[in-house]
Amino acid sequence: MRSPVFFVVALVVGAVVFAASRYVENEYFFFAGYVVLQFIVLATAWNILGGYCGYVNFGSAAFFALGAYATVTIHKLYPMPIPVLMLVGGVVSGIVGFATGYLTLRLRGAFFAIATLALAVVLQTLIINWDFVGGARGAYVIRPNSFPLLGSYIQYLFGMMLLLTVISVAGARAIERSRLGYGFATIRDDELAAEASGVPTLRLKLIATTISGALMGMAGAPFPYYIGYVEPGTAFGLAYAVNSIAMPMIGGTTSWIGPVIGAILLGTVQQVATVTISSAVNLLIVGILLVDFVIIAPNGIVGLVRDRRIGSTTVEPTVFVLLYVLNLLPTIFLAKQGQAAQSIGLVFWAILFFVTYARGRMIGRVWLMVFPWIGAGLSLVPVTSETPVVSTVVLWSQGVAWLAIDPPTAVLIVSLVIQVIGMIYGAALERRTPAMTTP
């Protein structure tokens, strides 16, 4: 599909989503939806530099916060409409992106990543000491209650963020398929060869940091109106830096759709986790998922679908067992958070099924899949996890030491033990007989 056509299609999809959202009664939907959209923009922006060019930016929060603080500054001086604020935030962050790029892009790999991290710290320190925008105290930005024609103001913010999402996703897709996108990809693959082919690498990297920074700033600009109170700790929060890396990584960094998938998936899980458990669990979930994807699917979901190939590190039995245990922990933790949290638990159970299935196929022992099924059965199905008979049997089998534990926990522990033993047994079997090499 040609880029202008895609832009129109994306715009129509955005309009349909917005029209459909008018029928949503619950205001909270817009608050949650806004955050997911904001992360799509951030992930897409990160991916233009990180995915297309291969330069990992740890300072996403700084660009986001700059956009937000540009809005705070303007709000104090002379309040302006959101679209204008977005443009100003974009320009400010774009300029800082360009300057950062100019100062740091001669650095490669880890050095560039550290430099961007340092930028975030420097900017946060500046903001903390800038009294006009509230300094460390933070600043209140009173959101109008309503917006003409739309009704509530949050719906307006949601709509604006939706528009920005459409623009950035369509923009990222257009870049990917253009001469510029090819140039970015050569930088990611091999900078020396790129230069030898006539690609002006430094200039292209500056273009990438500028676009990437500008989009992050635009995503941050409406933030003060959304949150109502901005302080450096939230605006420069770890969540922005981590999420804008994790989302493209999980979705897949080489194409525009990767960050979109990653942001929708991870953003939604986080919103559900915030409501059902607590907002602090978010980062734990992101962390575990990130470890999973780096091991199972280094090229993200997009890569998994495209190559139909699983990361080679799962071949190592110890890595596989550790991966399995790592994903078991949240299922146990989440099971104790009540029924609502179980929906997030399903994500991890799904990963366990997938990992064991892939592993089983790789080594010719598909029956490995039985273990997560047993585990999920025992801990998810109310009949087994709550029936006194089952629990009692389990308790007996566990001996008196665990008598003090409530039945659901005991069931969980048994499920854990069964699964771990199963996995270790599987690994041990493989050690003895040479594994089949074909997946």
Next chain:
Amino acid sequence: MTSPLLDVEDLSKRFGGFVAVDGVSLSVKPGERLGLIGPNGSGKSTLVNCICGTLHHESGSVRFEGRALDGLPAHQRTRLGIARSFQLPRPFTSMSVMENVRIPLLYTVNARPGPKQSARAIEERCAELIQLVGLAGKARKWPRDLTQVEMRKLELARAMAAEPKLLIADEAMAGLSHSEIDDILALLMRLNERGITIILIEHIMRAVMSFSQRVVVLVSAKKIADAPPERIIQDPEVVRAYLGQ
């Protein structure tokens, strides 16, 4: 006498205390086939890197068509007409063979002054180049699916795509069989007939001696000989330092 295409004058490059190229002067006439030989570590690749702008030298100068290149980044030198292949193939791994060849067309040929080539013209030119190096059936393959020989051919195709005036082939034949070497030599010969000046860096004496009109010998960062191939093999200093005694 025609003015030289490439003129390297008293060029030196050091890495810390190690002198990799020590006051080398060298000139290449338009349309010439020059062989550059020397033992491992004698500074051949460093010299090439300094000519192409991958490395920056400390003293001396490089002139191309009378223009001083000192300080110009590598991509601008490519646009002026110096193309190279790398000693170890460096393909763009996330792109198909076709796309690999398309990059110099997009960024070098289309960046030069004059009319721009259309997408269709570029596509045809890519196919033509791939055909020329003998990778016709592999246009849609990824570099990871190529053999070492094919990878070197891709490296040459990509260098040629930039439509250079000077092509520097850095050990394009290492590890290849007799007939494969002949293939690549024939290819370079054809390019030379079209007017492209070629510098061939090679260990394989048979290839260098049959291809070059003139051979330059580097030993321990210094140029020790610069003569036609038949005189080179008789030069006692070259024989002692390079061929061993």
